[in-house]
Amino acid sequence: MGDQRSLPVPDGLEGERLDAALARLFGFSRTRAAELIASGDVLVDGAVPAKSDRVHAGAWLDVTIPPPPAAPMPVAEPVPGMTILYEDDDVVVVSKPIGVAAHPTVGWTGPTVIGGLLGGGHRVSTSGAAERQGIVHRLDANTTGVMVVAKSERAYSHLKRAFKERTVDKRYHALVQGHMDPLRGTVDAPIDRHPSGDGRFAVVAGGKDSVTHYDTIEAFRAASLLDIKLETGRTHQIRVHMAALRHPCVGDLLYGADPTLAARLGVGRQWLHAVSLSFEHPATGEWMTFTSDYPADLAHALEILADEG
Structure with a gap:
């Protein structure tokens, strides 16, 4: 049984298409x-409408919003290419390969970090939703690099708070198109879902506070390698902020990257790597830093650029 909503069409939506009116009233995408x-x-007034019907002020809407589908549970099987950088009773730190999500979500049927840990016999914290046990932060499926997972309940609550309070040091390297001006800077721009509802995020007025610091490591002819420190951890944050500056991550076709450059460099995803992660150990209080080398596809792209001078 879904959530039932009944209400009259407000005057301000007179003459709108029904799908657009529903999107405005309930915050759905037009597709949804x-x-x-x-x-x-x-x-609409008790009758079944078409999505292109125009609505009239005062018409009565009855809308049933089905419950969201439940996320699938993790499949416990080893994940090729995922390496354990560190493990103790409280935390396990991994270097995540390409094509692996942090945890299962609706619509993702590929491998997950949680499934890989469980498949390798590693215990993870049971805090949080069942399908994302131990997950205190995430990397996009096609972003590689360092990720920490909580194994104990103490570690889960400690690390959740540390990420929320921004006492964790998250460093990324990103290869972006063109040259940054200035070479070093901060992007402070709110992020939320893109109004199109197509899975992208965007800089949106009234979105969630999002802050990205960047510094140029090396400038090549067509692209620049950046060192990036995240203050916040929004979904797609670096990808959205770089695209907003008109310097999308190389290979990030979702956010407007040049497909010709991506093909020339042999990059089939966004060139973005979580190069290091530092945090206070939840049990000992020791400040710990873990690093991850570039995977082969990203390293190869840099070699091509370097050879071009």
């Missing part, structure tokens, strides 16, 4: 609104 209409979950 169209799906609800097609599945018979929307009635």
Whole structure:
């Protein structure tokens, strides 16, 4: 049984298409609104409408919003290429390979960090939602590098708080198109879901506070290698902020990167690597730093650029 909503069409939406009106009223994407209409979950004055119907002020809407599908549980199987950088009773630190999500989500059927740890016989904390046990931060499926997972309940609560309070040092290297001006700077711009509802995020007024510090390590002819420190950890934050500056990560076609350059450098994903992670150990209080080398595809792209002078 879904969530039932009944309300009149407000005056301000007079003459709007039904799918657009629903998107405005409930904060759905237009696509999601169209799906609800097609599945018979929307009635206008008691009748089944079409998504292109125009709505009239005062017409009565009955909308049934189905419950969100449950996320699948992790599949416990070893993940090739995922290496353990450090492990004790409280934490396990991994270097995550390409094509691996942090935990299962609706629509992701590929390997996960949690599944790989469970498949390798590693215990993880049972705090948090069942499908994301021990996950205190995430990397995109195609972003590689260092990630910490909590094994004890104490570590889970300590690290969750540390990430929230920004007492963790997260460093990334990103290869971006063009040259940064200035060479070093800070992007402070709020991020939220892109209004299109297509899975992208964007700089949006009223979005979540998002701060990215960058510094140029090396400038090549067509691209620049940046050292990036994240103050916040929003979904796709570096990718969105770099794209907003018109310097998308090389290979990041979702955010407007040049496919010709990506092909020439042999990069089939965003050139972005979580190169180091530092945090206070939840049990000992010791400040610990872990680093991860560039994977082969990213290293190869840099070699090509260096050879070009």
